Amino acid sequence: MLSPRISRNNPANMLTKFAGIAIFVFFVLFILILTSSERSVEKIEKRPLPTSNANANSNQEVEEVSSLVERIKMLEDELTSLRTRMDDSDDRRDQSLNAPLPTTKSFPSVRYRNEETRKRILITGGAGFVGSHLVDKLILDGHEVIALDNYFTGRKKNIEHWIGHPNFEMVHHDVVNPYFVEVDQIYHLASPASPPHYMYNPVKTIKSNTLGTINMLGLAKRVKATVLLASTSEVYGDPEIHPQPETYWGHVNTIGPRSCYDEGKRVAESLMIAYNKQENVQIRIARIFNTFGPRMHMNDGRVVSNFIIQAIQNKPITIYGNGTQTRSFQYVSDLVDGLIKLMNSNYSAPVNIGNPEEHTIKEFATIIKKLVNGSTSEIKNMESQQDDPQQRKPDISRAAKEIGWKPQVLMHDGLMKTIEYFRAEIETNKRGGKPPPEPVTHEGLEK
Numbered sequence: 257m258l259s260p261r262i263s264r265n266n267p268a269n270m271l272t273k274f275a276g277i278a279i280f281v282f283f284v285l286f287i288l289i290l291t292s293s294e295r296s297v298e299k300i301e302k303r304p305l306p307t308s309n310a311n312a313n314s315n316q317e318v319e320e321v322s323s324l325v326e327r328i329k330m331l332e333d334e335l336t337s338l339r340t341r342m343d344d345s346d347d348r349r350d351q352s353l354n355a356p357l358p359t360t361k362s363f364p365s366v367r368y369r370n371e372e373t374r375k376r377i378l379i380t381g382g383a384g385f386v387g388s389h390l391v392d393k394l395i396l397d398g399h400e401v402i403a404l405d406n407y408f409t410g411r412k413k414n415i416e417h418w419i420g421h422p423n424f425e426m427v428h429h430d431v432v433n434p435y436f437v438e439v440d441q442i443y444h445l446a447s448p449a450s451p452p453h454y455m456y457n458p459v460k461t462i463k464s465n466t467l468g469t470i471n472m473l474g475l476a477k478r479v480k481a482t483v484l485l486a487s488t489s490e491v492y493g494d495p496e497i498h499p500q501p502e503t504y505w506g507h508v509n510t511i512g513p514r515s516c517y518d519e520g521k522r523v524a525e526s527l528m529i530a531y532n533k534q535e536n537v538q539i540r541i542a543r544i545f546n547t548f549g550p551r552m553h554m555n556d557g558r559v560v561s562n563f564i565i566q567a568i569q570n571k572p573i574t575i576y577g578n579g580t581q582t583r584s585f586q587y588v589s590d591l592v593d594g595l596i597k598l599m600n601s602n603y604s605a606p607v608n609i610g611n612p613e614e615h616t617i618k619e620f621a622t623i624i625k626k627l628v629n630g631s632t633s634e635i636k637n638m639e640s641q642q643d644d645p646q647q648r649k650p651d652i653s654r655a656a657k658e659i660g661w662k663p664q665v666l667m668h669d670g671l672m673k674t675i676e677y678f679r680a681e682i683e684t685n686k687r688g689g690k691p692p693p694e695p696v697t698h699e700g701l702e703k
């Protein structure tokens with residue numbers, strides 16, 4: 257289905273609009289003729305019958321009547337010309353509807369698959385950072401993809417290169433409401449993932465992860481699809497075990513500012529297990545660790561985009577707290593490979609997908625500053641964030657054993673590609689006369 261904006265620009269629709277305007281003008285003119293002829297008849301009827309005394313005025317009256325008749329004639333001519341124009345426009349519209357669609361857009365060549373190996377795949381959050389990379393990979397691999405997004409954090413820009421491709425459909429839809437479609441697989445990614453974004457509307461975050469997951473599981477049950485949940489390392493909360501294996505139950509503050517996301521995802525996992533047990537729905541659970549790469553939003557607010565944007569613009573690099581907290585960052589293409597491998601495995605228990613290369617945030621700030629060649633940014637400590645996990649690193653032995661996956665891209669190489677992406681984005685912004693991007697902080701988004 258095309259996006260509403262694109263269908264509004266369709267030449268057929270513009271012609272329909274023109275025909276509508278013409279009909280309206282036609283109607284107004286018709287009323288005008290009616291009223292003016294009625295008025296003239298009334299005028300004539302109300303006048304006293306000409307007497308011998310009135311002979312002097314009779315010539316004038318005859319003139320008036322004939323001028324009115326002339327006006328009516330003129331209006332009739334205009335009406336005929338309008339009718340002809342409307343007929344022409346109808347013809348042109350019919351022609352344009354029958355004409356072949358313009359073929360100016362070219363697409364990357366995609367693998368050919370026959371009916372047996374080609375799958376129909378639904379991706380919720382398909383216009384988002386991770387979702388759009390998954391769309392690319394699956395279409396290139398010859399599958400049919402339907403992407404759903406409510407555009408809260410997703411952007412049409414991320415998937416516009418596929419719009420019009422016969423194997424792709426973009427649907428504006430919020431997973432909080434049910435959605436029905438015949439598919440073989442569902443990647444359920446829809447949810448804001450950056451802390452300032454998911455904290456912005458905590459109720460909505462909970463709804464997306466609970467109602468959204470119920471809706472996708474209901475759909476999977478009905479059409480017998482396999483459903484993969486994009487869960488998160490945040491289910492481990494502020495972990496007391498390091499690195500974190502899937503067997504760790506986690507340490508989450510149920511009433512803290514992160515709970516809308518952490519608990520939302522934990523309930524989503526519970527729902528997956530329940531539908532699997534009770535309804536025999538085929539499920540996959542990916543616990544995704546910190547991920548970065550091109551197409552992260554400039555206002556994403558997570559550490560990678562914030563630090564890179566700050567370093568490129570020589571603005572202070574903002575560390576929340578003392579920077580001793582750790583994270584392990586994976587490049588987006590590794591994550592996408594992991595998700596596809598997991599989906600196509602037979603493994604239904606949770607699997608960590610992340611890169612175990614661990615750094616303190618302080619180290620990470622220095623790395624970014626060095627990679628953004630020539631950056632003169634100072635490194636600045638800010639107030640720490642409540643419940644910020646102090647250490648995080650995935651144990652990925654299960655992923656290696658069960659789905660044969662491990663990350664391939666070095667953090668350094670991924671960062672170089674991401675820096676290049678943000679440089680280009682900032683440049684485009686500048687050319688478009690937009691103000692320089694301000695990395696989003698928790699407080700910033702609240703305001």
Ligand SMILES: O=c1ccn([C@@H]2O[C@H](COP(=O)(O)OP(=O)(O)O[C@H]3OC[C@@H](O)[C@H](O)[C@H]3O)[C@@H](O)[C@H]2O)c(=O)[nH]1
Nearest residue numbers: 449451488489545546558559562574575576581617644
């Ligand atoms: O400008 C910043 C942004 C972030 N940080 C710090 O950098 C660390 C990482 O923060 P991010 O916001 O990138 O992401 P978090 O690790 O807190 O949460 C993420 O976890 C895994 C995923 O599921 C989600 O993408 C997200 O919730 C935190 O300690 C944070 O306080 C800064 O020091 N400065």
